[in-house]
Amino acid sequence: MTKNEHGHAAAGRLTDLVVLVTGGASGIGRAIALAASAEGARVVIADIHSEGAERTLSALTAAHGEAIFLPCDVADDDQVRELIGTTVRHFGQLDVLVNNAGIGGDNAPAHELDLETWDRVMAVNLRGPFVCARHALPHLMRSGSGVIVNVASTYGLIGAPNAPAYCASKGGVVNLTRQLAVDYGQHGVRVNAVCPGYVDTDMGGRRASLPPAEAQAAHDRREANAARQPLGRQAHADEISRAVIFLASSESSFMTGSIVTVDGGCTATFNHG
Template identity: 35%
Template sequence: MKDKVVIITGAASGIGEAAALLFGKEGAKVVVSDINTQTGEEVVKRIQKAGGTASFFKADVASAAENKSLVDYAVKTYGKLDIAVNNAGIGGEANKISEMSLEGWHRVIDINMHSVFYGMKYQIEAMLKHGHGSIVNIASILGSVGFEGSAGYVAAKHAVVGMTKTAAMEYSSQGIRINAVGPGFIDTPLLDQLDDEIKKHLVSLHPIGRLGRSNEVAELILWLGSDKASFATGSYYPIDGGYLAR
């Protein structure tokens, strides 16, 4: 990762934060992006304190223009873009389809699905200029199965997997690898709103007997971003404690 330039969205907490810290530790120049400036800048400080290179750029991934500005910032600041991790996302409204608000549906689709298209559009444009790159889209186990009460989230994550495969078919021959990661339920701030009984139920869905940890997912993201994964493209990699094996 020495001198590789990486953008990570949703990098102020959870999987994005763990990935940013790991990429920084391995020598990458990390653009930490999030809508939360305070916690995002704290992640930057932690990377710098450990001897790494990082900077913060505030961006709302639901905006095409802000995705473009993020890529432009990375290229202007560090001269290129080698790796992008499209991680930002929300759980969204929890309701059955007939009871889901239109506002809730559009919000989760904008943040979890449209953002990945916007991100890849501008990231690929930048990567094509120097003929190589790696994009890692963070999907979910719910990119391949359903989950009651989460139609918007499930739809968006299925779309992320499909976009990943299509983009890989379009650009792998031009040196840009594109893959998706499918985490199981990870113990991140996204789950803080759940009560203990629901968390226990989620744990029971994973044969490994626990929720995942952000750093475990970050290790997979790092590998996919690196040259060690040079033949890996167009694939979907679950990391789920056995969830999908049930």
């Protein structure tokens, strides 16, 4: 909760709104959940990783936020239906859906990528946002000013080495964002996307599962790639969350179908590395 010029508590940008964040157990999702709560929202954390989600929930409640954790695999239609239903039963409404849950998949060229990996990446990264939106939209329309913010990726805007499934899935999220904006603007629902570049997180715990030397090498590769961007570094998760909160709030009231890059300039320049 912010303070006004007299030092009294002031309403946050999301006060009285219910915000559902998928993939809220760690990384960007956790940062979004914390930022939404700080802006006055009641927050629902959805994730398959209960231990991390409980840590996020503890951080929110320690800061006197109102929040719940609901386990959910966003690729599972039945689980998503229950997630949305429980959210509305608990809080009485749903105002903002943040489709953040995502996985990277194995790095391999297309002719070496197994179909199981392709299907799982598509299921989580593209089917997930669609299924969540499908079940959330009736409630967002009822809200009168509902919002969807999709967390896509710069890899949805450009090609990247050895990432066919991830690039395709995030490209799908980018254009799903535009399509939903076309259909639901007339119902008062705005739909936008954020495309992060290199962010200092370990998405899906991939580095944590590697031997220490390999994990450090993976981190160093990301740092080296980020260093070639105009701003020369990786983002912090809270730098992504600030863009998401802006798009979720009335400050972006005339934005829909927008694809917002938060990438240190990486898509603005040819990478000579």
